[in-house]
Amino acid sequence: GNSVTQMEGPVTLSEEAFLTINCTYTATGYPSLFWYVQYPGEGLQLLLKATKADDKGSNKGFEATYRKETTSFHLEKGSVQVSDSAVYFCALSEGIKTIFGAGTRLFVKA
Amino acid sequence: SAVISQKPSRDICQRGTSLTIQCQVDSQVTMMFWYRQQPGQSLTLIATANQGSEATYESGFVIDKFPISRPNLTFSTLTVSNMSPEDSSIYLCSARGGDNSPLHFGNGTRLTVT
Numbered sequence: 001g002n003s004v005t006q007m008e009g010p011v012t013l014s015e016e017a018f019l020t021i022n023c024t025y026t027a028t029g030y031p032s033l034f035w036y037v038q039y040p041g042e043g044l045q046l047l048l049k050a051t052k053a054d055d056k057g058s059n060k061g062f063e064a065t066y067r068k069e070t071t072s073f074h075l076e077k078g079s080v081q082v083s084d085s086a087v088y089f090c091a092l093s094e095g096i097k098t099i100f101g102a103g104t105r106l107f108v109k110a
Numbered sequence: 111s112a113v114i115s116q117k118p119s120r121d122i123c124q125r126g127t128s129l130t131i132q133c134q135v136d137s138q139v140t141m142m143f144w145y146r147q148q149p150g151q152s153l154t155l156i157a158t159a160n161q162g163s164e165a166t167y168e169s170g171f172v173i174d175k176f177p178i179s180r181p182n183l184t185f186s187t188l189t190v191s192n193m194s195p196e197d198s199s200i201y202l203c204s205a206r207g208g209d210n211s212p213l214h215f216g217n218g219t220r221l222t223v224t
Contacts, residue, residue, distance in 0.1 A: 032210040043114075043202055043215035044153075051210065089152065093210045096141065102152045 116216030133203030
């Protein structure tokens, strides 16, 4: 069946550091891929998405590229801020259901 | 994008009682879902709420424990029945417009069972 694997956290970075959160997936067909972010005490919010191979999703300085050959969708940001501290979830959707990775908690220190 | 209102935002309940969580979407959506998120963990799909018919439950979740209603396109309820401390979790309502489209989430209901 379909699955999503993302790097374990927590990830702790200093402000302005480069961020990568790895995400790989297995799917039987051609899923859409997503990154969601969850700030403390809130529900999940869509951060970015990509619907086909080689698409790049981007939002708020975050980027991820849909790599079919490596079945990956790694999240990157060139310079993180304290306000980026949150939990990040990689997810795939193929049809009705959405499957989430385990989540990666990011701490950014000033 | 859809805005989802969920209530209550939190509750503390006694063992053996039931709690009904309400979810209201501000626009018509095709699909609504209920998820559970245990502390520090990922989301587990409980069921898909189907308009006007019985919900579709995932493995490990049953209607007697988690009855769900969806009387129209914008409203759904989840009841957690005969609660035990193991039901302490965050329950999230979500919705989307179609297959493969992004999910929108409410802020969740943080449930503590004592």
